Amino acid sequence: MxxxxxxxxxxxxxxxxxxxxxxxxxxxxxxxxxxxxxxxxxxxxxxxxxxxxxxxxxxxxxxxxxxxxxxxxxxxxxxxxxxxxxxxxxxxxxxxxxxxxxxxxxxxxxxxxxxxxxxxxxxxxVDLIAGDACTSCAAAVAAGEHERALSIMLTDIVNMDEPDLADLRQTPMWERMVDLVPTLPRELRAIDGLVGxxxxxxxxxxxxxxxxxxxxxxxxxxxxxxxxxxxxxxxxxxxxxxxxxxxxxxxxxxxxxxxxxxxxx
Known part of the structure; x- marks a missing residue:
């Protein structure tokens, strides 16, 4: 750089x-x-x-x-x-x-x-941000299914629609995000932990x-x-x-x- x-x-x-x-x-x-x-x-x-x-x-x-x-x-x-x-x-x-x-x-x-x-x-x-999606995401990470975990996060939490998700999968940004997925579950748990x-x-x-x-x-x-x-x-x-x-x-x-x-x- x-x-x-x-x-x-x-x-x-x-x-x-x-x-x-x-x-x-x-x-x-x-x-x-x-x-x-x-x-x-x-x-x-x-x-x-x-x-x-x-x-x-x-x-x-x-x-x-x-x-x-x-x-x-x-x-x-x-x-x-x-x-x-x-x-x-x-x-x-x-x-x-x-x-x-x-x-x-x-x-x-x-x-x-x-x-x-x-x-x-x-x-x-108003409510939990990740909720059940956090559990699903963590399970996917534990199983080594990082692309599935990322898809869960982007669709169920960020509310990205399928056409935009499909476009993202074709970009270099997708692979960089997949590499970082192991850090995701702990951050989702921290967000939901702020309730109250x-x-x-x-x-x-x-x-x-x-x-x-x-x-x-x-x-x-x-x-x-x-x-x-x-x-x-x-x-x-x-x-x-x-x-x-x-x-x-x-x-x-x-x-x-x-x-x-x-x-x-």
Missing amino acids: QGALFKHTTSADGTPIGWRQLGTGPAIVIAHGAISTGEQWLPVAQILAEHYTVMLVDRRGRGLSGDAADYDLSTEVADLDAVLAAAGPGAAVIGHSYGAIIAAAAAAAGADISALILYEPPLPV DLDRFTTIQQRTLLLLGETTAQYQVDATRFLVERLPAATRVEIPEQAHFAHVAVPGTVADAVRSFLGGA
Whole structure:
């Protein structure tokens, strides 16, 4: 990756956490979602790097980072805290999907974050997000059927329709996602484990941008509304004609929304 620096730090449990770093200026740390790595956000990062130092984290269990047997949401919050310590005071954080839950949890716990951008954190504000699909997905992973597990996740949880799923199977992105499927069940369990523990997110004080795709799943709409109605400094921006992966489909639109938000401080 031309122009990127590869850096590491160590999380509280001794796990190495790595990231790709681009650009110069105020720091932005990006926490990606499930079944992906920081590289999924590279098109957005390359635009933001014109004015910011962008740190594309590979969350534990993939890419540049290590892993450990013990896992829960607090483990990943500690990982993000370690990267923020390396970034220096007052970094902004972008979190997507499960990465947005991690970012929100870190902010709620008092992390030194100047501004928060959350793209569709799947908080279970109405019902379980994964539910029975988590059990089916975990069983498929245990059986070594990673493509089936990924299909279950995308159709039953993300609500991707069959034509779009068929198109995705023909892209290089599919194989990269399949390789990361073993990390999926633990993250789905962590999401559903937040039922009854959502008040923690209402303590976020940082100004927060909530990105929402116009055509996204209803549970994402519900989660975004939950935060907009409860956070003291929240702004909601809808991305036209997009769902959960606008950063892949229209990176310029996402980067513009981030720059406009951060530049308006």
